[in-house]
Amino acid sequence: MRIPTMALSLLFVALTGCGGSGGSGAPVTQNPPPNNDDDVNYTGPVARTSDVVAFKLNVWDNLVRADRCGACHGTGGQAPSFVRDDDINLAYTAANSVVNLRQPGNSQMVSKIRGGHHCWIGNDTIAAQACADQITVWIDNWAGQSIDGNAGEVEFVPPPIRDPGSSRTFPASSALFEQHLHPILATHCSECHVPNAAGTPISPYFAASDVDNAYKAVQNSVNLDNPDGSRLVARLREDSHNCWSVCGDDAIVLRDAITAMAEGIPVSEPDSALVLSKALRLDDGILAASGGRHDANVIARYEFRSGTGNTAFDNSGVEPQLNLTLSGDVEWVGGWGIRINSGKAQGNTAASRKLTDLITGSGEFTLEAWVIPATTGQENAHIVSYAAGADARNLTLSQQQSSYGFALRHNNTSANGEPLLDSPAESLQASLQHVVLTFDAVNGRRLYINGQDSGITDPVAPSALESWNDTYALVLGNEASGNRLWQGVIRFVAVHNRALNASQIAQNFAAGVGERFYLLFSISELINTPESYIGFEVSRFDNYAYLFAEPFFINLDNTAPQATTLQGLRVGINGREITVGQTWSQLDTEIGGPGYLGGIQPLSRLGTIIALDVGQEQDEFFLSFARLGSHTNVYTEPTPIPIPKVPAAPQPDIGVRTFDEINATMSALTGVPATWGDVPETFSLVRQQLPISDGFGGFLTAHQIGVAQLAIEYCNALVEAEMTGSAGIAPLFTGFDYNANAQSISDQDWQDQIITPLLARMLGTGLDSQPAHASVRTELTQLLLSTGDVKPVGAPDGVPDGLARCNGACPAGQTATAVKAACAAALGGATMLIK
Known part of the structure; x- marks a missing residue:
């Protein structure tokens, strides 16, 4: 059964921070990549149909090259000859035998490449996945032009039928693997599948001498429930991959070893009293990640599918492939x-040049990203940037605390893309958001968030992009110079060389992001109606959990069962019910009945987080019900143990300010905006070193060091602004002469022009609780004007301790240094910190 994306969007309204809703499932329309010097010049018979034309432009043109598929699957070559160059119509027929236009990712052509069959990028597992992803995109492009606007539909097909608990999962211990399988792999596969291979190491490293590491590596290649279907076995039996004797016999040896290992693993059986659906793994679901997007003019796209390695692959299909190298502390997210x-x-920079070439040619573009900012406190943090460094750019999407910033270089802006176009305050949230920047010669810059126009008008008139520099590099999460760090999760990035309109942006928002599956749990036996299922949209929430969203009922034969009561739906994993997160345990509704007209019947708009247990490839889910039709299992919730009431410890009336409060307070006391100069960068560096709780018990020495560093930067900005006469910061030390030598300034002038203004501003007057002005004045006087030579660290050196008393003329710049020190001492004290 095919369910249009529009119908699904009505059902799957996104949870907060979990994607978009609404919009229609318009067909996917995509442009073919430009030809390059390696393409074959086709001279055979013309294509008979528009579908053959779409196949040629999107698949044949990309795979016909000898370094891809042309050397084997061309004219007179190995079957299927889907890149033969004598007749494109015959090539089209051959291709249809190995592709699935409804679910391109399930195509046989894709699975062969994913299994290691002639990937042109490299010879390891990561490269094979990247090649498979790229071919999926090309088939998807073909599908978008060939199936009459239905590429945005999701085709529901019956899933595998498996009883809960009938499958095995890998135990924590590697003992069975070490006993049965590892000796064979270590003997026959160690020339390649070890990290220290003499030639090119090829992952997975299941032949490594470290048994525990080899055990972790082998799990994706072993099927404990069907040993004969294991990838290890198939590679020998079907691909003759590095057999050590007779391939068929070698495959049997591996199969038998896996069987012996599996027989030693017990099956987890759920409670026999439960009313159970059939069971599914995530990979049994229907992939729902690619349908319904508008990608007609994508020139760079990152979906981050590989999940490992140090390369994020560009799968736009537009050459050259603009792959990104991960460096520093960057981790993959499930x-x-x-x-x-x-x-x-x-x-x-060489591959990044295609952005300049293709965007300046069209004069317009769209930058699209799905992001999760770590906090709303990041300032001038660059999420996506096509630039040379911190001071020169073609294009940047940045975070400006609770807003997104859009910098763009053209003839009416600076070389740094200023002035920025900022989204409204509070429009940036620390949750999953779809952010889109567009530019064209009529509308200028526009900024959309979660499918909606932010409403901000470009302050400058649009102009040509001829000033773009083609030597810049595309960077995510920072600048090439490394000094504009943004922290958070990036789930998708695409660059289009056309400006998307509002409906196309809404369409892409509704399509969602990431690896998402529809899981259909069979309940046919329970309600005596074939092809009946309870479905969920399921995705990886992060590296540690799954997100189950909005259950629904569906019958794939469009047969309406009798009205059936459904109560108390629960989720189980690996043979046991989950003890927490049972969002639908109070569900009480009916499925089927006269009102069911086929398609999907929503059951709830709620979702829940389910903790990852063994791993995505192995975790098996099932549903249980308190009541489903005539089947019941009455749950008795345990009576909570009464907790004795213990008088709470008395709480103090005062506490300490936390990191954001400290930053805001220092800004207010000094008059220096939190966005001024190097203040944002300093706050970003020390933020994690500042208090996160207002309790005194958690205040550490490290916190005070962070406070001191931030106070020094605020006072530095204040004094520098006063010295240069910068607008935007009101002077605190009015009339003070920074050019005078510190030694020549009298004690009274230091008192009147520096210390007294600090006391008035930093301590205030008339407060119920505050330090004594006289005591603080004494400390600041000692800091600036002491003529003693009693060093806190080290021996006396003949120089007075006071920063403004230097036993003669003070060094140049000492006056400003002394003022900054006094300011920081007053600002970073308990008066500011305690609330």
Whole structure:
């Protein structure tokens, strides 16, 4: 059964921070990549239909090259000859035998490449996945032009039928693997599948001498429930991959070893009293990640599917491939994405040049991203940037605290893309958001968030992009110079060389992001109606959990069962019910009945997080019901143990300010905006070193050091602004002469012009609780004007301790240094910190 994306969008309204809703499932329309010097010049018979033309432009043109598929699957070559160059119509017929236009990712052509069959990028597992992803995109492009506008539909097909608990999962211990399988792999596969191979190491490293590491590596290649279907076995039996004797016999040896290992693993059986659906793994679901997008003019696209390695592959299909290298602290996120902690993902300048070439040619573009900012406090942090460094760029999407910033270089802006176009305050949230920047010669810059126009008008008139520099590099999460760090998760990035309109942006938002599956749990036996299922949209929430969203009922034969009561739906994993997160345990509704007209019947708009247990490839889910039709299992919730009431410890009336409060307070006391100069960068560096709780018990020495560093930067900005006469910061030390030598300024002038203004501003007057002005004045006087020579560290050196008393003329710049020190001492004290 095919369900249009529009119908699904009505059902799957996104949870907060979990994607978009609404919009229609318009067909996917995509442009073919430009030809290059390696393409074959086709001279055979013309294509008979428009579908053959779409096949040629999107698949044949990309695979016909000898370094891809042309050397084997061409004219007179190995079957299927889907890139033969004598007749495109025959090539089209051959291709249809190995592709699935409804679900391109399930095509036989894709699975062969994913299994290691002639990937042109490299010879390891990561490269094979990248090649498979790229071919999926090309088939998807063909499908978008060939199936009459239905590419945005999701085709529901019956899933495998499996009883809960009938499958095995890998135990924590590697003992069975070490006993049965590892000796064979270590003997026959160690020339390649070890990290220290003499030639080119090829992952997975299941032949490594470290048994525990080899055990982790082999699990994706072994099927404990069907040993004969294991990838290890298939590679020998079907691909004759590095057999050590007779391939068929070698495959049997591996199969028998896997069987012996599996027989030693017990099957987890759920409670026999439960009313159970059939069971599914995530990979049994229907992939729902690609349908319904508008990608007609994508020139660079990153879906982060590989999940490992140090390369994020560009799968736009537009040459050259603009792959990004991950460096620093960047980690992969389950369900497709990367988390930037203190690194970046950067392309080289040669491949990045295609952005300039293709965008300046059209005069317009769209930058699209799905992101999760780590906090709303990041300032001038660059999420996606096509630039040379911190001071020169063609294009940047940045975070400006609770807003997104759009910098663009053209004839009416600076070389740094200023002035920025900022989204409204509070429009940036620390949750999953779809952010789109567009530019064209009529509308200028526009900024959309979660499918909606932000409403901000470009302050400058649009102009040509002829000033773009083609030597810049595309960078995610930072700048090429490394000094504009953004922290958070990036789940998708695409660059289009046309400006998308509002409906196309809404369409892409509704299509969602990441690796998402529809899981259909069979309940046919329970309600005596074939092809009946309870479905969920399921995705990886992060590296540690799954997101189950909005259950629904569907019958794939469009047969309406009798009205059937459904109560108390629960989720189980690996043979046991989950003890927490049972969002639908109070569900009480009916499925089927006269009102069911086929298609999907929503059951709830709620979702829940389910903790990952063994791993995505192995975790098996099932549903249980308190009541489903005539089947019941009454749940008795355990009576909670009464907790004795213990008088709470008395709480103090005062506490300490936390990191954002400290930053805001220092800004207010000094008059220096939190966005001024190097203040944002300093706050970003020390933020994690500042208090996160207002309790005194958690205040550490490290917190005070962070406070001191931030106070020094605020006072530095204040004094520098006063010295240069910068607008935007009101002077605190009015009339003070920074050019005078510190030694020549009298004690009274230091008192009147520096210390007294600091006391008035930093301590205030008339407060219920505050330090004594006289005591603080004494400390600041000692700091600035002491003529003693009693060093806190080290021996006396003949120089007075006071920063403004230097036993003669003070060094140049000492006056400003002394003022900054006094300011920081007053600002960073308990008066500011305690609330």
